[in-house]
Amino acid sequence: MRYFCKKSRFLFFLFLVLILLLGYTLYFDTTGKSKQASIGGDSSLLRSRKSQRSGHTVATVENHQAVKGHNTEKTQISSKANVGEVPVFITVKTGRTYHQTRIPLLLQTWFNYAANETYFVTDTEDEDISRQSGRHLIVSGCGDGHQRDALCCKMGREFELFYLFGKGKDWFCHVDDDNYLNVPSLVNLLSQFDPNKDVYVGKSSLGRTMSLHWEYKSIPAILTNASRSPFWFATGGAGFCISRHLSQRMQPYVQNGKLVQMCHFTGLPDDCTVGFLSECVLGVPMTPSRLLHSHLEIQRVPVDQLKNHVTFSYGVLGKQETLIPVDGPFSKTEDPTRFKSYHCLLNPQVEWCPR
Ligand code: UDP
Ligand code: MN
Numbered sequence: 001m002r003y004f005c006k007k008s009r010f011l012f013f014l015f016l017v018l019i020l021l022l023g024y025t026l027y028f029d030t031t032g033k034s035k036q037a038s039i040g041g042d043s044s045l046l047r048s049r050k051s052q053r054s055g056h057t058v059a060t061v062e063n064h065q066a067v068k069g070h071n072t073e074k075t076q077i078s079s080k081a082n083v084g085e086v087p088v089f090i091t092v093k094t095g096r097t098y099h100q101t102r103i104p105l106l107l108q109t110w111f112n113y114a115a116n117e118t119y120f121v122t123d124t125e126d127e128d129i130s131r132q133s134g135r136h137l138i139v140s141g142c143g144d145g146h147q148r149d150a151l152c153c154k155m156g157r158e159f160e161l162f163y164l165f166g167k168g169k170d171w172f173c174h175v176d177d178d179n180y181l182n183v184p185s186l187v188n189l190l191s192q193f194d195p196n197k198d199v200y201v202g203k204s205s206l207g208r209t210m211s212l213h214w215e216y217k218s219i220p221a222i223l224t225n226a227s228r229s230p231f232w233f234a235t236g237g238a239g240f241c242i243s244r245h246l247s248q249r250m251q252p253y254v255q256n257g258k259l260v261q262m263c264h265f266t267g268l269p270d271d272c273t274v275g276f277l278s279e280c281v282l283g284v285p286m287t288p289s290r291l292l293h294s295h296l297e298i299q300r301v302p303v304d305q306l307k308n309h310v311t312f313s314y315g316v317l318g319k320q321e322t323l324i325p326v327d328g329p330f331s332k333t334e335d336p337t338r339f340k341s342y343h344c345l346l347n348p349q350v351e352w353c354p355r
Contacts (some may be wrong), residue, residue: 240293
């Protein structure tokens with residue numbers, strides 16, 4: 001009997017151990033599984049979202065999800081430049097052909113002064129540029145050529161990016177990838193205006209207005225009240241800025257492919273069409289700024305005033321080069337665009353600037 005008792009106690013103990021072991025295994029199995037399920041759940045959710053979405057906004061949204069994972073990298077970039085928050089959302093239009101030739105120079109120079117606020121809108125994936133820009137390279141889904149449709153499509157995406165990620169910003173600014181953007185001077189320029197009013201700041205490189213030949217056009221209902229007067233437009237290659245208030249008024253005309261439709265209507269490039277939208281459709285005249293420069297003008301800024309100017313570009317006009325008139329420290333061979341020299345004039349403390 002005693003033996004039996006001992007034995008049953010032993011069996012009971014063994015049973016208890018077994019139950020505990022089973023419970024333990026079950027517990028870890030289910031929590032593990034539930035973890036897996038939530039990961040699987042999320043990714044399948046992402047997959048199904050991906051397949052449901054069509055069109056190009058998808059790329060921007062998904063790229064932004066990637067951006068979130070790279071905050072450290074971005075913070076490092078901007079802290080290196082040591083500037084405060086910039087109240088401007090900046091988009092740079094670019095394309096596959098310029099990833100190697102133009103973008104690295106921007107990443108080396110002015111991008112560092114607005115790394116959190118600047119996005120590149122392109123047509124082709126590029127892991128190197130994407131990583132170096134803190135995942136700010138947005139593949140637009142637009143064509144990769146210099147044609148009106150492709151460039152209007154990219155400009156439309158630039159606006160869409162502002163609506164998506166520029167919520168806290170007072171200004172939306174566009175520049176081309178052959179622009180140097182002097183960020184502190186830009187902030188200074190814009191501080192003269194009220195972002196809650198309708199403001200469209202730019203530079204006319206033509207020096208004259210544009211007109212549409214309305215008589216040959218079938219006019220969409222949305223444009224029946226538009227003014228038929230000649231209008232000014234801000235050249236995209238000099239950069240332009242639009243206040244938050246005006247950007248919001250432009251939203252129904254530009255997002256979801258609407259800017260491409262408007263470019264079809266005007267028969268004009270994207271920057272001209274933005275001018276038409278501002279001046280003729282919304283009644284907001286362009287405010288000219290002498291601080292913005294495209295490569296379509298000879299940049300005759302006195303050296304002692306260079307620091308106050310906001311954008312510069314490079315190119316040839318007729319037989320003359322249109323470069324930032326900065327002498328050094330780099331030679332023309334070392335720095336054919338003059339961007340590095342200008343960057344060092346503005347920021348002599350940068351480590352690669354000769355001392
Ligand atoms: N661009 C582009 N794809 C192209 C050609 C140009 O996205 O195939 C962009 C380019 O990156 C730049 C803008 O369009 O931001 C103007 O192009 P570019 O400077 O080559 O010509 P421009 O019109 O100034 O003479
Ligand atoms: Mn250009």
